[in-house]
Amino acid sequence: DGGITQSPKYLFRKEGQNVTLSCEQNLNHDAMYWYRQDPGQGLRLIYYSQIVNDFQKGDIAEGYSVSREKKESFPLTVTSAQKNPTAFYLCASSMGLLGNTEAFFGQGTRLTVV
Amino acid sequence: DAKTTQPNSMESNEEEPVHLPCNHSTISGTDYIHWYRQLPSQGPEYVIHGLTSNVNNRMASLAIAEDRKSSTLILHRATLRDAAVYYCILSVNAGNMLTFGGGTRLMVKP
Numbered sequence: 001d002g003g004i005t006q007s008p009k010y011l012f013r014k015e016g017q018n019v020t021l022s023c024e025q026n027l028n029h030d031a032m033y034w035y036r037q038d039p040g041q042g043l044r045l046i047y048y049s050q051i052v053n054d055f056q057k058g059d060i061a062e063g064y065s066v067s068r069e070k071k072e073s074f075p076l077t078v079t080s081a082q083k084n085p086t087a088f089y090l091c092a093s094s095m096g097l098l099g100n101t102e103a104f105f106g107q108g109t110r111l112t113v114v
Numbered sequence: 115d116a117k118t119t120q121p122n123s124m125e126s127n128e129e130e131p132v133h134l135p136c137n138h139s140t141i142s143g144t145d146y147i148h149w150y151r152q153l154p155s156q157g158p159e160y161v162i163h164g165l166t167s168n169v170n171n172r173m174a175s176l177a178i179a180e181d182r183k184s185s186t187l188i189l190h191r192a193t194l195r196d197a198a199v200y201y202c203i204l205s206v207n208a209g210n211m212l213t214f215g216g217g218t219r220l221m222v223k224p
Contacts, residue, residue: 006157033211042201042214043158058211090157092212098205099146100165103212105157 136202
């Protein structure tokens with residue numbers, strides 16, 4: 001089945017460690033996105049990529065890094081510079097630029113700093 | 115980015131229609147109106163979107179005011195599985211992001 005897969009579903013990290021969240025899609029979508037969601041809040045954009053080897057910062061990019069070496073993959077690294085990393089992280093993709101196109105979301109990764 | 119305003123929560127009875135309102139008074143001519151919903155601990159799911167005309171699909175209907183300053187998502191017969199947070203979002207045509215607000219938490223009573 002076509003879709004967008006995030007792994008792992010739950011992730012625990014010790015303070016001071018970097019951690020990488022995986023996002024893979026087999027929808028042949030050009031654009032991919034990373035969002036962060038805190039309890040009871042809406043989603044906030046971290047990074048997005050419109051095409052391979054290109055990505056742009058969203059509203060809350062500090063303490064995060066991404067890469068887009070393949071069309072299917074858009075991993076997110078939460079670095080030790082991110083002061084409050086505990087959150088629900090969501091990856092999405094879309095055929096092209098948004099507007100008259102919907103986004104497809106993964107099931108999320110819940111990151112907890114212990 | 116143009117903002118949307120939605121009620122924090124709404125209640126509905128099962129098998130009754132639900133009308134979820136959204137105000138977007140600063141909408142521009144190139145903004146599409148999108149609706150997504152999110153079940154607990156899951157990623158958002160696309161529901162419907164439109165530009166000027168009303169839209170129908172298998173999940174819902176979208177009614178857009180003539181001046182486009184407001185819209186209403188219509189669930190024709192609410193089920194318990196429709197209990198979720200519903201987000202109304204404006205998406206600029208050929209834009210590069212969806213800006214999510216707080217959404218409306220829909221509770222469905224059996």
